[in-house]
Amino acid sequence: MSVPFSGALRRSGGIVSAIGKQLKSVNLKGVKRITVQFDPFAENVKSTREFLFLLSTPKVAATNPKCVVKPEVVCDRQPANIKFALIDSAQEQAKVKEIRFNSDNLNTLELLQLCNKHVSSLAPREEITNKVLTKAEKQKLAGGAGGGKKATKKK
């Protein structure tokens, strides 16, 4: 009467490592502009501010240098929101022009998870156009032609 094993073999690293894991998969290639709007004196803005900070880190910014992250501070106690303005190919794919998160009741981890689910998936796939061949690979390819590369080597 043994119960089959269920559960995890390794212990989880906690919320911080979960956030780190989500951050690694954030890809902003499909986004033109991100507008983070919040009222600093309102409640529940901590997650929005943390999200803004995480988007400004160099690694996330490097996924798309053309994407602008614009923080907007408002003073009328509006609930915080984050808007992603998509590029054209992403707009066609998602059939929307803009994605908006109402971040008042979401924590940082949930924001990142949603971002990965909806935004990172719209990043256009990159195709490798120019593959630089190493010398060994070139020799292998030209091996059939009878050592042509070696003969044409400069003195």
Added chain:
Amino acid sequence: MTSLIQRSLPLAKTSTPALQFLRFRGKINIQRPKAPHYERARVVAVTQPKYPEAPKAKSCFKTRAERTQQQQENPYNEIIAREVRNWLDHSRLVAFFHLNSITADDIFRVRVQLHKQNLHLKSYGSKIIEQAVKNTRYEAIVPLFHSNNCIVFSPDPQKTAAMLRIVRRVPQMVLLGGIVEETILSRNQLVDYAQMPGLQAAQAQLVQTLNQAPGNLIQQLQAHQNSFVRVLNVHAKNQDKEETPEST
């Protein structure tokens, strides 16, 4: 008398008891003590002190470390909190910023530029600010410190425009609000305050506005005299013009 002393002398004699030295040169063993004899172990087990545990309701959601160890608050925190209170009380201009990810080089450059204008850039954590500011009139600034932040202090509120000009060049610093002359201002209010003219200019404007109504009255009273003077001037000019062509 002496015989009494002599009789008590042997008892008064002190002699050291026989000493048997157990430790000689070698290192003593502390880390791997011998397992005690069963009887001794029983006595030790029975005589272990039992401390009353705190009621489970208080310690239910705490981790084991929190339950067993008592966290002492670092007294240095209080010193820093006092320093923050000092800065808040003696600066007539305080501005709060959200700080995005920024390199130390860039923040140093900003710090230098601000320092040249007598603006001081500081940053503190939310715990210290709460300790410094709780139950005071600055309590409303606590929600600004939940995330990465920095503060700019200045003894001179006229430097608001200069500060905003410097910070505009830094995209990582996001203005959240400020305190000017003991009034908490939101971001838009602070920007408006920076664009307002100085106190003297504002006073001059006020004086001008106050003088407008009586000035109007004076103008109307003197209207006839002024128009008469103007007409005479024109007439005099015409007469000069007529005289000079006649003379030539």
